[in-house]
Amino acid sequence: MVAEQQPDSLRFPAARVYPSRFRMKTHMQQQRVLRAWLSAALAGLLWVNLAHAQSGVKVALDEVVDDRFSEGPLRGSLQVGFTIDGKDIERVSAARIIIKEAADDRGQSLVLKGDPPDFSPRDINGGKLSVRLANPSRRSKSVNLKGAVELFVPSRDPAARVRVEKPLSQLDKPLTTKGLRAAKLNVTLLSRQKYNEKMKSQKLDATGIAEIRARGKAEGASEEEINKAIELIKALQELGGGEVPEGAVVISASSNDLDRIHRVEILGADGQPMNIVSRRTSSFGKEATMILQPSEPPSAKAVLEFQLLTDKARVLVPFDMKNVALP
Amino acid sequence: MLRLTILAMTLILLPAPETVAQKKKVKAPAMAAPAQVNVVRVNDRRGGEPFQRLELVIELPTVPSTGVSAGRVLLRSAVDDSGNNLMEETQGEPALGSLSVARRGDSTRPAALSFTLASPLRNATSVREVRGEIELYMPSRDANSVALLPKFMSSKGKALSHKALKANGVEIMVLSEPQYEAEKKRLADLKRKEMVKEEYSEDTIASSIEIFLENFLAPEPNDVVVKIKDPKKVIQEFSWIDSSGGEPKRLNTREDNGLTFLFTWEGPPQPDWALRVSMLTPKNVVRFPFVLRDVPLP
Numbered sequence: 001m002v003a004e005q006q007p008d009s010l011r012f013p014a015a016r017v018y019p020s021r022f023r024m025k026t027h028m029q030q031q032r033v034l035r036a037w038l039s040a041a042l043a044g045l046l047w048v049n050l051a052h053a054q055s056g057v058k059v060a061l062d063e064v065v066d067d068r069f070s071e072g073p074l075r076g077s078l079q080v081g082f083t084i085d086g087k088d089i090e091r092v093s094a095a096r097i098i099i100k101e102a103a104d105d106r107g108q109s110l111v112l113k114g115d116p117p118d119f120s121p122r123d124i125n126g127g128k129l130s131v132r133l134a135n136p137s138r139r140s141k142s143v144n145l146k147g148a149v150e151l152f153v154p155s156r157d158p159a160a161r162v163r164v165e166k167p168l169s170q171l172d173k174p175l176t177t178k179g180l181r182a183a184k185l186n187v188t189l190l191s192r193q194k195y196n197e198k199m200k201s202q203k204l205d206a207t208g209i210a211e212i213r214a215r216g217k218a219e220g221a222s223e224e225e226i227n228k229a230i231e232l233i234k235a236l237q238e239l240g241g242g243e244v245p246e247g248a249v250v251i252s253a254s255s256n257d258l259d260r261i262h263r264v265e266i267l268g269a270d271g272q273p274m275n276i277v278s279r280r281t282s283s284f285g286k287e288a289t290m291i292l293q294p295s296e297p298p299s300a301k302a303v304l305e306f307q308l309l310t311d312k313a314r315v316l317v318p319f320d321m322k323n324v325a326l327p
Numbered sequence: 328m329l330r331l332t333i334l335a336m337t338l339i340l341l342p343a344p345e346t347v348a349q350k351k352k353v354k355a356p357a358m359a360a361p362a363q364v365n366v367v368r369v370n371d372r373r374g375g376e377p378f379q380r381l382e383l384v385i386e387l388p389t390v391p392s393t394g395v396s397a398g399r400v401l402l403r404s405a406v407d408d409s410g411n412n413l414m415e416e417t418q419g420e421p422a423l424g425s426l427s428v429a430r431r432g433d434s435t436r437p438a439a440l441s442f443t444l445a446s447p448l449r450n451a452t453s454v455r456e457v458r459g460e461i462e463l464y465m466p467s468r469d470a471n472s473v474a475l476l477p478k479f480m481s482s483k484g485k486a487l488s489h490k491a492l493k494a495n496g497v498e499i500m501v502l503s504e505p506q507y508e509a510e511k512k513r514l515a516d517l518k519r520k521e522m523v524k525e526e527y528s529e530d531t532i533a534s535s536i537e538i539f540l541e542n543f544l545a546p547e548p549n550d551v552v553v554k555i556k557d558p559k560k561v562i563q564e565f566s567w568i569d570s571s572g573g574e575p576k577r578l579n580t581r582e583d584n585g586l587t588f589l590f591t592w593e594g595p596p597q598p599d600w601a602l603r604v605s606m607l608t609p610k611n612v613v614r615f616p617f618v619l620r621d622v623p624l625p
Contacts, residue, residue, distance in 0.1 A: 067376035068625040072368050076625065079375075138449065138624065326373030326449065 024160065056088030057147050058321055062128055066327055068135050073224060078110060078133040080324070084149060089127075092151045093307065094119035094262055097131040098316075099147040104136035104325075110143060114219045119152050119262055142323045147314040152262055157312035160184065163267075164304040169247070175304075183308050185257050190250040192243075195289070198252070202284040204233055211285070247297030249304070251290040258288040260309050266294055269305040274298060362461050362615030366622050367439065367455075373446060381413065381444040383457070384621065387615075390459070390463065396605065397424040397464040397563065400442035401585050401614075404458045407451035407624070411446040423607075425465055425595045429521065438463065447624060454622040461615045464563060469610035471495060479602040480551075487602070495606045498556040502586070507552050509545050514584050543583055549595045550581075550588040564605040565589055567596050575603055 062081030069076040086096055096194035098118045102110040110133040120129055129149070136143055154160040162179030170176075171191045181185060190198065209230055244250055249266060251258075258281065265273040278293040368384040385400070399421045404414035421442070440461065447454065466472035474489035474497075476482070484503035492499065502510065515536050522532045546552055555562070566575035580586040596602075 017478075063375055066371075066373040067375075068371040068373065070366075070369040070623070070625045074368070074370070076370075138452065141449070327379070 022049050024052045031302055051316055054244065057084055057086035057092060057317065059084050059317060060291075061321065061324060062130075064327055065322065068138070073222070077112075078135055078143070078326075080133065080145065082129045082131075084127065084129065084151075089122075089261055091153050091155050092122055092291075093154055094121045094152040096120055096150050097129050097147060098150055099131055099133065099145065101144070101146040102133050104140035104326075106137050106140045106144045108134075108137055108140070109309075110134045110136055112220070115181075116150075119150070121263065134139050136326060141327060142325050145319070145321040145324060148318040152307075152309060152313055153315055153316065154262075154307055157310045158317070160308050160310045160313035162306040162308060164306070166301060167304045168302060169297065177219065180306070183260070183310065185306075185308070186253060186261065187257065187261075187306075188252045189304075190252050190289075195244050195250045195252075197285075198289070202287075204230070208285060219286045227299060244291060245293050247294060249294070249298065251292070253288055253290075255283045255286050255288040258283075258290060258301070260308055261290075262309050263307040264290065264292060265305040265307075266292060266298050268303055269299060269301060274302070317319045335465060345535055360459070362387055364461070364617045364619060366619060369622060370625055371447065371625055373449065375453060379446050380415075381454075381624075382441055383444070383454075383619075384439060384441045384588070385461075385617075387461070387620070388441045389438045392436050392438045394465050394467055394569060395438040395463050396617060397468050398438065398440045399423045399457055399462050400440055400460040402442060402444070402457065405444050406455050408453045408455045409448050409451045410455075410620075411448050411451060413447060413454065413457075415443070415445045423462060423612075439588045440612035451589055451624060453624055454612075454619065457619040457622070459617060461617055462508050463613050463615075464605075464611060466605060466611050468613070469608045471608055471610045472520065472605070472606060474604040476602040476604070478599055480596055480598050480600070489604075492604065495561045495608065497555075497562060497604070497606065499604065502552045502554060502556045507546075509555075510586065511540060514544065515540060544586070546588055547590060550559075550590045553587050553589060553595060554585070555587050561606045561608065563607050566603045566605070568601040569597065572597040596605055 060083045062083050063079075065079040065080065066083070067076045080096055082095075084092065098116045099111055104110060112132060112134055117131060131147075133143075134218065159179065159182060162177060162183065162185075163172075163291050164175050164177045164180070167189055167319060171189050172194045173188060175187050176187065212230055212233070213226055221229070249264075251264060253261075266276065268274045275295040276292050277295050278291070280291045280293075282289055345616060365386045365388055366383055367386045368382075370382040370384075372379055372382070401420060402414060407413055442456070442459075444457070469496040471491040474487075476487050476489060479501060481486060483501045484506055485500065487499045487501070517541055520534055522535060527535070565578040565580065567578060568575050576591050576593060578589045578591055581590070604613040
């Protein structure tokens with residue numbers, strides 16, 4: 001379970017400065033708002049102002065794009081953008097939008113099947129977040145959105161950062177670090193030879209194809225789209241995964257474990273994160289691989305720092321936006 | 328993976344890069360019979376300025392894509408069913424050459440083109456009417472459409488000779504290194520004269536000439552520098568064909584002080600490659616009027 005609370009150390013908004021057509025309240029905040037109303041009435045203030053003064057992070061609606069396609073292989077979507085800001089924003093490493101309910105004003109649900117989006121680091125795309133929904137009816141004028149912004153705040157949990165000393169001397173065997181053990185994460189750094197062997201063993205078989213078909217269907221893809229995806233995977237496999245570049249760090253784990261790792265940094269001799277020119281993650285069945293390519297080969301003394309998406313480090317800031325106008 | 332597939336498809340459907348076809352002075356071709364046109368895709372991208380627009384992809388079922396090298400849609404009027412004008416205010420004439428890459432050379436599919444309109448109102452349910460003309464560049468209709476110049480790199484310093492170039496009044500010369508240096512010197516001297524006339528200081532003139540030579544007349548390693556005379560602006564496209572005679576590699580062009588730089592991102596041409604020059608002629612450019620009515624909006 002992810003914390004749905006507002007610890008004293010990091011307060012999240014009870015309200016934000018939305019355009020007047022939006023409201024945003026958490027369940028707990030609703031009670032707080034009631035109290036705030038009374039206080040504000042006494043103080044002669046609006047609750048919005050009082051609540052905003054308490055906010056550590058606030059969420060605002062950004063751009064709404066309704067990208068509509070006629071029948072065919074290309075599918076449209078409603079893309080809703082958000083921004084987050086506030087005095088505690090610097091403590092937020094990453095965030096994502098989780099939609100619980102979304103419907104147009106004709107009652108048509110817009111929620112797409114599938115996993116929620118990955119956490120988006122704050123230093124990407126100016127910290128903007130977005131979520132993809134189904135196209136609303138053309139005749140609708142607005143949508144209602146209910147969900148949460150999930151924040152990753154590693155400073156809230158010491159266990160969210162795990163350092164592994166001299167990991168490059170521990171290739172091809174699971175990393176044994178207290179922090180990783182505590183997090184129940186099974187992670188192995190692969191040598192180039194082991195990586196190549198692993199790639200060769202990962203060929204798309206009947207089971208794999210069945211899994212792709214099932215997943216494609218669950219996500220609403222057409223038979224044609226699924227077939228194209230399978231062909232593409234086969235073609236890519238024939239090309240091979242490519243050689244691991246010199247100096248690259250290859251991290252192997254189960255897909256579930258890798259999903260719990262937000263980011264991995266290679267710390268150089270100065271203790272600072274090295275410049276990573278390329279980060280690639282791929283999965284095959286239940287196994288996943290992450291390849292980090294630093295701008296120069298790391299030394300044998302390099303340290304790996306794992307940023308883990310622990311429950312304590314994740315904070316949900318629910319929102320309830322009504323009558324979001326459609327373009 | 329599905330996202331990857333869609334991305335790959337989107338990339339395939341991207342318009343081809345623009346070539347020299349953008350500044351045509353060629354007389355508008357005669358109009359042929361109205362074209363049979365099918366709408367194959369409508370994309371109404373609403374919001375997200377400046378990318379908000381309505382895009383229609385149309386297919387010409389009676390025109391095989393193999394015969395068409397380029398095309399464009401010249402719009403005359405467009406209106407949605409609420410009476411809203413869909414002609415974009417700033418819309419100029421699109422360049423010939425925007426034929427979807429996926430269709431070129433695919434003999435199993437008819438020619439397809441796309442065009443964009445202004446965003447219709449949300450409460451509109453269809454495009455009531457679009458009127459315009461479709462212009463197609465069909466090189467096979469004229470023997471003088473294409474000049475194929477084998478081993479052109481060995482003809483540096485001489486005017487390239489081909490009957491199609493002559494018929495279209497085009498002269499092309501690949502500059503040799505000494506010619507290029509001489510041309511640079513001539514242009515620098517010309518610039519110097521102008522600046523002296525305008526009474527600039529000697530220091531300013533020297534630094535300006537240096538910047539001019541370094542920044543404006545500096546070919547990249549892959550560039551082939553040519554001098555072109557094309558008074559009727561008929562050159563549509565340059566491409567290279569390698570020694571295997573495979574798919575032509577379309578070239579990008581950059582013009583600078585009367586010189587043209589031909590290049591691709593894939594590297595310089597090899598000595599045994601051919602240069603292909605595609606040209607517009609009255610015979611190979613065809614225009615069809617068309618009308619679309621009641622196109623449902625997604």
